[in-house]
Amino acid sequence: MTTKTLAVILFTRAEAEWLAPAACELARGLDAHLIGVVPVLPFFVHDAAGFDPVVIPTIAKWQTEETDAIRALFEEAVRRADVRGEFRAQERVAAPTEEFALAATRAADVIVMAPKGDGGSSEPTDRLRAPIIRLSGRPVLIMPRDAALTAAPSRLLIGWSDTREATRAAHDALTLAAPGARIDLLAVRSGRAEVHAMDARQDFAAALDRLGYSAELIDRDGPAGEISRTLMEVATERDAELVVTGAFGHSAVYDFVIGAVTSDLLDAPKRPVLLSK
């Protein structure tokens, strides 16, 4: 499987400054088409706070300027990297922001997005990051500013578990993996969890070997609440260029109670992380 289309979400000018060139590098490395997507956030005016007819045009003007600046950054990056790029900015309030972002990214094989921590993120933009992972139906590559993925990775670590999301992630990873890549399949068990005879992880490893990858099974014991930490520790040990795992296996409420793996990985990962739902 190959990546033919990448979509990169550029929320702010500050983010676009480093993410647009990084996404272009990756698009060039993969020989993929790149779509730059700029969602525009709605703004609200509260009557009770004193309605000022000057405010709305001012915000609108600022948004247009911001979008134009992001477009300039994107187009410059596309030109420098010499990739096939396409720019999609949301026309103001034409559709809800989430709908626009989902429609524009669902056509891509992989979506590229910055983590929460990097490059002028704000609360409203951060709130949009989770729905894109949850609802797009495409794998999302979380690209940290200091550890960008620039080509197809040749060392991958897949966090394997018996869930739909992790299964999606494991298979989605092959969209990006370089031919002959080393792919580690990590299972983290807490305590005395049962090991089944019909373990699909072994079948998957065998399938990877047939495809010319070199698959390895890794098992770790770890407390259920710290799976993301174990995952990143093993990633460091194995010097993985890309960490892959399922996202939001549970409902938002459950995530909140347990301290979810996904949020940890979305906040400030040290390595590129591919999340699938």
Place this chain on the structure above:
Amino acid sequence: MTLRTLAAVFTTVETPDRLAREAAALARRLDAHLLGITVTSDPRYYPTLDGYMATEVLAEIDRRQERKAETILEVFDAAVKAEDVRGEWRVGRAGMQTVAERILESGRGSDMLVMTRPESYVHQLDDIQEQVIRGLGRPVLMLPHGATLENVCKRAMIGWSPTREAARAAFDALMLLEPGAEMTLLNVGATSAHDLADGPMNDLAVGLTRHGVSVNVVHREPGARHIGQVILDEAREVGAGFIATGAFGHSRAYDFVIGAVTRELLTDSALPVMFSK
């Protein structure tokens, strides 16, 4: 996109011949590895039925299940030899787990699962299909009685909706299609909403086209027909080899109230249907 490992799942209530033959032929056409999976169900032991479920009865059920599994293996082996494909075989006993759980455990390593739809209503079997589709994280290709997988590589009908599941279905369908194959993205909805859907559908079509298939976008007004019926009618009209659709986009409770499209396609389709979640 390529399908490298296909898993055929046999249950002990259906005759295995057709599934074995069709799956082996498909594996040959796609040059895929074929994994045969059978899970036998163990009788549940109810203490209150002590007198009825005597040891001898349990042993007899056991023997029958084993004999059935052996028959399936023979049929599978013959089909694999006839088509000259690389085949592998797994038999599992449900034991303390349900059959669906066992299938979920063993199917995750494969790119796609193929199952037959039972001819008549079998207690608990419908539920197996639903659980597998919901939980696997791989597309499930359902083969109805009397249908063939012979034409799945040439033309696909995709039941489109602005959901994660439909995006998954469209990209999953690429695994079955040969270069130059035709794909129809079908939107079933009120005429007034056709314009709104057209943009996202065309975006998706462009992304899919980059994978070497030819895609067209179609809108249909359901009128008095159910959505599932419209999809079936359209698929027949264009001569599609299979239908691909997102499955169970809503919760179980919602499905129950609304009467979901997924169930309609699961029970009424004369064509193979691939369900993605």
